[in-house]
Amino acid sequence: MSPSLAAMRSGSSYVCTACRTRSLATRRTTPRNATYSTASVQVRRPINVAIIGSGPAGFYSAYRLLKRLPDARITMFEQLPVPYGLARYGVAPDHPEVKKCTETLITVAQEQPINFNFVGNCPIGPGKGELPLTAITPYFDATLFAYGASKDKRLGIPGEDLKGVVSARSFVGWYNGLPEYADLPVDLTAGDTAVVIGQGNVALDVTRILLAPLDELRKTDINEETIEALSRSRVRDVKVIGRRGPLQAPYTIKELRELMNLPDVGFAPPPEGWEDLLQIPRKKLPRQLKRIAELLEKGSKTGSDSSAKAWQLGYLRSPAAFLSQGGEHLDAVGFEKTEYARPLSELLTGDPQSDLNALRAAKVQSTGRKSLVHANLAFRSVGYQSEPLPGMSEIGVPFDAARGVIPNDRWGRVLSPTEGVGGVAAALTAGHVPGMYAAGWVKRGPTGVIASTMDDAFLTADVVAGDWEGHARFMNHGDGLEMKEGYDGVRRELESRSIRSVSWSDWEKIDVEERRRGKKRGKEREKIRRVDEMLALLDS
Ligand code: NAP
DSSP: OOOHHHHHHHHOOOOEETTEEETTTTTTOSSOOOOOOOOOSSSSOEEEEEOOOOOOOHHHHHHHHHHHHHOOOOEEOOOSOOOOHHHHSSSTTOOOOGGGGHHHHHHHHHHHHTEEEBBSSSBBBBSTTBBGGGGGGGSSSEEEOOOOOOOOOOOOTTTTTTTTTTEHHHHHHHHHOOGTTTTTTOOTTTTTTEEEOOOHHHHHHHHHHHHOHHHHHHTTTTOHHHHHHHHHHHOOOEEEEOOSSSTTTTOHHHHHHHHHHHHEEEOOTTTTTTTHHSOOOOOGOOHHHHHHHHHHHOSSSSOOOSSSEEEEEEOSSSEEEESSSSSSSSOEEEEEEEEEOOOGGGOOOOOOOHHHHHHOOOOEEEEEEEEEEEEEEEESSOEEEOOOOOGGGTTTTBTTTTTTTTTTTSSSSEEETTSSTTOOOOGGGSEEEEEEOOOTTTHSOSSHHHHHHHHHHHHHHHHHHHHHTTTOSSSOTTTTTTTOTTTHHHHHHHTTOOOOBBHHHHHHHHHHHHHHHHHHTTTSSSOOOOOOHHHHHHHH
16 A cells, blocks of 8 residues: 555544534545556656536535645636526525535635636637637636536426426526526416426425515525515415325435425325325334334324415325417426335345345336326426546546436545546546546435535545555656646636636625625625626626
8 A cells, every 4th residue: 555545544523613523634545455556757746627517516525635635725616697506596485504514615715825726617619718628628627517517307207398497406406596597587476386397405485485484585695686586476386296105205305394394384294195106104213113103103283274375295196298278388287106116125135234225226117197287387306417527538527417426436546448448446547537437426416405516525525645655647748747737727728718817805895795695684785796797796
């Protein structure tokens, strides 16, 4: 084992001050049998790393890299003029405690003003106002892709483009002030029923925002246009419908409980009744599922009959079509009823962990029976999807379109299917594209809360640091002694393309203005929703 790997394995434990979550430093982050390619780098000079994306995966990677390699130089690229990605535009406004994770990047920027550069308003690509990857990589030893999932999955069923069918991702972006969706045409006045398809936490976020008391939302950083639209909303009834059962849905107990506890909002039990849906006696359920089953059965304090607003979880219904009488606007959602492929009781072995896995993974099959829910508004909330960045193939970085990830060795090293036997743990570096790494959703798919993204980003950063200390091959190998230009080279590329990039201190000016606007309304901030307005503020 190389000395650096030994140091890495026995490394001290970091605590992220922003979220108080223990890091992975005590966990083994490199496979036992990892090998490193040509050991031609003789002297360890500071590494120069480009991080693409400033959301949780990006900022946790930067934070950890600078802990592991304090002299590292990091340049972080972000397509918007503002940092934080999903922490700013994905986390629900009524979850301010989750947004505190952004303090990690503030710590990095403030403690490392020399070693860290933020390059905002810099989309990656060949077009006007964009910076190609080929204009970035020559200046760095490593590129770490942490740009997350920029699209949502589609269902591929008839009527998906009708007016009234809205992607949950765009709705979340709209109420969180994401510039891309500033003008999203969401009509909350078309009818009193909304259907949400999918039962993950995004589906529950959407449901909560539709039903939560406005006075509570007003205190958050939800944008004013959303408050205005919600104040005119006619939606009284939200049906959150999943294709599998209550024990398979990916919602988490905290988010379920929040909805159950919304004041003056009732929860209507599903028409089938819980016994038929749950199928298994409570005492035989693994602990996590037992808690969910109990919470669902207990329901909300407010009865759905007596409340002005209500929500319901519908199960075992797979969306089949969005229907319209006039052909333009949604009138109903058609479902095909499903049933468990095997009785759930047959999946139990008595071992809590394998029972949990088996029940969570239980499959369903179509019954051929149909059902219809009349609604003028439907949210498609069936998960996010990552896409390749333009020009990735030109720098040798593949993309697995079927899985929506950059192929990697689990630790974060990008693997090329055309080089060596990559993907096999025993030959990790055989297919490793030198100097290329990935973290977060683009590395492992769009699942997990911010804490799991943090773990994952720390893992990748540890591997980058370990590879550097272990003299692995990096980008632009040369003799390995010459310091890469990093941000200085990038600055020239930006200037030659007249890209008005946004520095960290620029962002701080936007931040101050947003806080000023928020203070006037008695809230933490009022986000600026248009890129032009952000840039005008900086250049005025
Ligand atoms: P998700 O958790 O993967 O849930 C996707 C839902 O869509 C599932 O119910 C899934 O059903 C369903 N689905 C997928 N394809 C479908 C299809 N073709 N037809 C019908 N239903 C389909 O995704 P998400 O809600 O977008 O959340 C993404 C990640 O962000 C999750 O890990 C989530 O926990 C996290 N997140 C966390 C928070 C929070 O901590 N408060 C908030 C938001 C998001 P199946 O299970 O049957 O596939």
